[in-house]
Amino acid sequence: MTKRPLRPFIRVLSILIACLLISTVASANIELFKHSPVPGGIAVVPLAMSGDTKPTVSFNKKTVAVMQRGNDWVAVVGIPLSTKAGDHSLAVTRGDISRDIMFSVRPHEYAEQRIKIKNKRKVDPLPFDMDRINAEKARVAEVRTIHTDGALERPFVWPVKGIISSPFGLRRFFNDKPRRPHGGIDIAANEGVPIVAPADGVVVETGDYFFNGNCVFIEHGSGLITFYAHMSRIDVAIGDKVTAGEMIGAIGATGRVTGPHLHWSVGLNGTWIDPMLFVAE
Numbered sequence: 001m002t003k004r005p006l007r008p009f010i011r012v013l014s015i016l017i018a019c020l021l022i023s024t025v026a027s028a029n030i031e032l033f034k035h036s037p038v039p040g041g042i043a044v045v046p047l048a049m050s051g052d053t054k055p056t057v058s059f060n061k062k063t064v065a066v067m068q069r070g071n072d073w074v075a076v077v078g079i080p081l082s083t084k085a086g087d088h089s090l091a092v093t094r095g096d097i098s099r100d101i102m103f104s105v106r107p108h109e110y111a112e113q114r115i116k117i118k119n120k121r122k123v124d125p126l127p128f129d130m131d132r133i134n135a136e137k138a139r140v141a142e143v144r145t146i147h148t149d150g151a152l153e154r155p156f157v158w159p160v161k162g163i164i165s166s167p168f169g170l171r172r173f174f175n176d177k178p179r180r181p182h183g184g185i186d187i188a189a190n191e192g193v194p195i196v197a198p199a200d201g202v203v204v205e206t207g208d209y210f211f212n213g214n215c216v217f218i219e220h221g222s223g224l225i226t227f228y229a230h231m232s233r234i235d236v237a238i239g240d241k242v243t244a245g246e247m248i249g250a251i252g253a254t255g256r257v258t259g260p261h262l263h264w265s266v267g268l269n270g271t272w273i274d275p276m277l278f279v280a281e
């Protein structure tokens, strides 16, 4: 009975601590997103708005991550590899106010890569394969729009240690045919080596895809998505919560590959950006 008067005090104290934790996390998060305004990079764009209400921002009609830096709101924009250098605009709304905010993208030249694939069907799929490929494309487009409230708290840990055999952004030719640029990095490792989650998140998709083989998608908050392909084994299921360093599967050579490796992609506002922006050096 004598303890009862203390309860409201404890409740207030715990709310204060929670607020303090949230604000600490919010200010730490934004520093993990490095302003690197090139195609395949990130633009950190001040919105000239403060206050408690978070503005809504979109780029190319896709929802963009919005975070607090000090008292001000900033947009953290993933820039598609196909973006032209020059000025681009974000659509910003809060309450009744709508405005466009401009940001600049600098040019960046990525190298070219030519790969020989023995399985010709993985370069020029059969009409029969196209149904499966198109269904997978639609599923990935859906997964890439998942955007929860959380945000990254710490730099990524490497999902696997190994030599980067192919960097992000390469303009690729398979058997001399131009294909989409490389939307991730390839890390060479032996079949069966464990792959771990680089940060806390939720598994939003797993599957055996035509090009990607066994693959996993994780959302880490604010629409930050990581993607793992060509796995020999998947150890997680859709809806699983994972923590940084937790095993999600193993290195393999499934899908369109020339040998065992991890293809690792990082997405923001539905577009693939350079994973190297997120790992501690």
Ligand SMILES: [Zn+2]
Pocket: 166, 182, 184, 185, 186, 262, 263, 264
């Ligand atoms: Zn790759």
